[in-house]
Amino acid sequence: MKHRRIPGRRIAVAGAGVAALVAAGFTFQSANASEPAESAPQARILSAPAAGKLSSALVRDLGSGAAGSYYDARARSLVVNVLDATAARTVEAAGAKARVVANSLAELDGARSTLKRDATIPGTSWATDPVTDKVVVTADATVSGAEWSRLGKVVDGLGGKAELKRSKGRYEPFIAGGDAISGSGGRCSLGFNVVKGGQPYFLTAGHCTEAISSWSDSSGGVIGQNEQSSFPGDDFGLVKYTAQVDHPSEVDLYNGSAQPITGAAEATVGMKVTRSGSTTQVHDGTVTGLNATVNYSEGTVSGLIQTDVCAEPGDSGGSLFSGDKAVGLTSGGSGDCTSGGETFFQPVTEALSATGSQIG
Incomplete structure (x- = not known):
């Protein structure tokens, strides 16, 4: 045929x-985070797919010691958030940049669970941002004043684990x-x-x-x-x-x-x-x-x-x-x-x- x-x-x-x-949107600034020490080894030059593979391997090896990662396109390197110096050394030995942050993935996942329970409102979204080390919550133009206030209270209750933003757009099919x-x-x-x-x-x-x-x-x-x-x-x-x-x-x-x-x-x-x-x-x-x-x-x-x-x-x-x-x-x-x-x-x-x- x-x-x-x-x-x-x-x-x-x-x-x-x-x-x-x-x-939704992200503010690309580190929050509650410190840059690796000046003596840290030089990070490997990586493509984005290669960085993704290295990130998966490091997250598996570090377990709860890893707190997210992201690709630095300008430097062409992988940045891995960690919770302590021991994990940082493991990351640097593998050829990535280590950054010590305040919030663990477990804490950020806990914040997401709270949002799911208390803030599932049509016209909202949230995502974990490894650059700011927070969960970014966004409300669109359909979210009412009362719902915005409710969101604000939930986010405030999460302390430094989340931030709230308003979008001018509208979530519609x-x-x-x-x-x-x-x-x-x-x-x-x-x-x-x-x-x-x-x-x-x-x-x-x-x-x-x-x-x-x-x-x-x-x-x-x-x-x-x-x-x-x-x-x-x-x-x-x-x-x-x-x-x-x-x-x-x-x-x-x-x-x-x-x-x-x-x-x-x-x-x-x-x-x-x-x-x-x-x-x-x-x-x-x-x-x-x-x-x-x-x-x-x-x-x-x-x-x-x-x-x-x-x-x-x-x-x-x-x-x-x-x-x-x-x-x-x-x-x-x-x-x-x-x-x-x-x-x-x-x-x-x-x-x-x-x-x-x-x-x-």
Whole structure:
């Protein structure tokens, strides 16, 4: 059977869909932290993916002695927060920068648990920021004065473990597209092509697959059916190709070329990333937080990657990548690509593990 090409461009990339773009921001200043001693060994020059691997190894080795990490893109080095000098020496011996901070990950996780119990209000989000060594809580424009006061009391009760910010944006769902895929419930985008059991599938946002079950390409030809969907809680969906179409492992760069995708990588705070979507096409930015929680009106999604990449309605469901590595699927955010904004992404590694699929 001859393979049918999708007119315009190949199904390769990201897109957008029923998302809820949400706001948040970080102040990149250290709080209650000290820089490593001048005599500390020189940190190794690392790429962001290499820094992510080193961070995972150090966190595993240090256990409770590690208090988060982030990638210093300017110095091209990994910075690891620690609680004492012994852990600092281990970090420096491995080729990373050590920084002694006040709050342990257990304490910050405790703060997040308090927020979940006492401050789960639609229009809010929170994420652990290893640069400030705090949990940053953000409220959008829909949060009322009474709710803001309630948030303030909860955050104040957490002392130096959290800070509260207000966003001018609004957390709201929307439908539209990237490298467009559509159905009767609206239009979304393909995130990344994957393989499962030797068969071709693609990943997109879970809020897309919750609304749409059968997918068509830009010419209207049916190309896939939902296999698995997770939203809220997570935000990913797996769709099985039902048509013989090209499905290369690449991302549309909207300039006549594409970025090959050879695998997936864990996000690291400070990692430079690129997002592709049909509304605003390609935009770059930086990972600003991990394990973010967003309280959409449709429900709470946790474990998200937070970035300063802009996005607009229609970019949801699209791909976030760093070089040739898949990183995330657009979940939601706030702002726009004129004035700027923040965007949250479902980690691709979690979606791959949950669906039993592989980049390919």
